Amino acid sequence: MSPALPLLLAAILAGVGTYGVLARRHAVLMLIGVELMLGAAGLILVTVGQFDIGQVGGDPLASGAVLTLFVITIAAAEIVVALAVVMAMFRTRGDVDLTGEAQTVEAEVPDETSPKMGEVLG
Template sequence: MTLHLTGPYLLVALLAGLGTYGILARRNAVLVLIGVELVLNAANLLLVTIGASGGDRWSAGNVLTLFVITIAAAEVVIALAVVLAVFRLRGDVDLTVERSSDGALPPADEREGAR
């Protein structure tokens, strides 16, 4: 039995491309985090696809994928907690806030786009 791996490889490329675009082009911390998760899921799909082409049921790719999913879940929890703390402190989660000359953040009401 032969597996046609073109589809999964194209999906991996699409997910990785969308995730990279989300990381590089977005200013919102939550959207950047979603981009990171897309790249991680592309890597997981690549590992599973490579494992499926080998024919071994419990190949290293499948085991590594389970490990990466576990680490990604912990990473999301920690990252969202940090984003929530930053939102409560600053009032937004924009990643491109300009700092003053001494390195301090301006108050939330003096920043552009503040409510």
Template sequence: MSPALPMMLAALLVGAGLYGVLARRHAVLMLIGVELLLAAAGLMLVTADSLLGAETGSGPVATIFIITIAAAEVVVALAVFTALYRLRGHVDLDVRAAAAEPDRSDFDEADGEVPAR
């Protein structure tokens, strides 16, 4: 089998995943985008492995690792998103975080500029 097809599929997955990550404000959809990217990585690994005929089977092993990690990620992510939903009532990623307001407190006199004479 030509490697072109799986690689093209991987590229397609990457594109879709990037779109998901970049364009979706919904947290879960973003998560799906990430999963697509991971899938592309796995696909590439497996393809390359079969293509190169490596004896150690590193490619498939790594793919399995990625899948496992992805599962773990999803668990944590969903837990966090759930908590977010409980707190805010939405899982929109395009909302300013509450605590991100900068503290510009009073001590700027520490480095006043030299005034012109």
């Protein structure tokens, strides 16, 4: 079969994932975008591995497949921690909105107290 098909699908998945990361303000939904991007990476790796494009006679190290498995596993580990942090965020703030003001502990500090700037800023 033609390697262009899976590679195109990977490009589409990466683009869609990028859009998802940027367009979502719900933290968990943002994670969905990341998952799609990782999926795209996996698809590229598997495609490259299955068509032994890089080297004549195939890659003896099975780089494509092994890296895909690594990426999947790392992604799982990431998601676990990410969800825990998001839950903590939900507990402390009551929402999981990524566009919300994140920094709430320290009060806004006025700019440097140097007289020159103080005068100008009033």
